Amino acid sequence: MDLDLRKVRYFVAVADLLHFGRAAEELHIAQPVLSRQIRSLEQDIGLELLARNRRSVALTAAGRQFLDDARGLLSSAQAARHRMYRAAGGETHLTVGFGWGMTVAAITAEFAARRPGVTVDIRQLAARTEAEAVLRGAVEVAFVRAPVPREGIVLTPLGSEDLVAALPAGHRLAGAAALTGADLDGEPLLRRAGSAPAVVRGAASLVRAAWGAGPVEEELELVARGGGLTLLPQSAAAFYTRPGVRYVPLLGLPPQEICLARAAGDRSELTSAFVRVAEGVGWVGCPRPLAPA
Structure with a gap:
């Protein structure tokens, strides 16, 4: 089945608005033309995607699946x-994404020094959206904290970071030099997905929580108010210093790996050059950098 991407774009507009008239206005085409294009798409696919009558438009089961x-x-x-236009245009521009609490200046500065004719734009990305931003071309490369979805993505390890526990300043463990997972058994651990605190039972629960993502500032506000504990990588903890919160190193837990993500289909020499520079510099916020590949 050959899909016309123009028809696909028209379908998404109608599916988002569930109104042919408003979708036609947004697309700057006549409504009868839009209706014919959607009907043609359905004929190409062999399934009805939209159930419509004079009063309403709704997605069919096939339409809901196809929308995703x-x-x-x-x-x-x-x-x-x-990526095609970048390759054809001499590659003089690179957009680099990074996640929450990351400092990537050392790597980007080294790259700029080696490639002075290249404009490097830096873009902060919402937590856990870094791989998706690479896949849709919003950025060419992105610094990520593993694990991330790997389909269509190539990950280059740069280093790893130990974790710290973020505790209320008045907590009984806030003055400790270091903690283990056993020390936190029975403590309320905030979940970065926004749910209520869950009581920690063993190191496995701690590790799962460490790989979460979400609004760190809001989470630390809850910690400062005594609403629970949370975990952060060391560099993020240094970035998010604030009154009412104490950070204590955690021992015995696996470190969080820092990687550089690029699209598997990106054959750009400029992207490859940035990856090589990042490997050579390593993750500066990492106390135990990995050896370059």
Whole structure:
């Protein structure tokens, strides 16, 4: 089945608004033309995607499924076009993404020194959106904290960071030089997905919590008010210093790996050059950098 991406884009507009008239206005085309294009797409696929009558438009079961896939198709096409134009245009621009609490100046400065003719833009990305930003071409490379979705992504390890426990300043453990997972058994641990604190039972619970993501500032506000504990990588803890919170190193837990993510289909020499520089510099916020590959 050959899909016309223009028709796919029209379908997404209608599916988002569930109104042919408003979708046609947004797309700057006539409503009858839009209706014919959607009907043509349904004929191409062989399934009805939208159930419509004179009063309403609704997605069918097939339409709901296709909407998710359609967004991915359009993002992939946009990313492919972006990489193609970069390759054709002499590659003088690179966009680098990074996650929460990261400081990437050492690597980007070294790259700028080696490639003075290249403009490097730095973009902070929302937690756990870094890989998706790479796949849709919003950034060429992104610094990420593992684990991340690996489909369509190539990860280059740069280093690892130990974790620290963020405790209320008045907590009984806040003055400790270091803690282990056993020390935190029975403590209320905040979940970075926004749910209520859960009581920690063993190191496995701590590790799962450490790989979460979300609004760190809000979480630390809860910690400062005595609402529970949380875990952060060392560099993030240094970034998010604030009154009412004490950070204590955690011993005996696996460190969190820092990687550089790029699209598997990106064959850009400029992207490869940035990866090589990042490998050579290593993760500066990491107390035990990994050896360059």
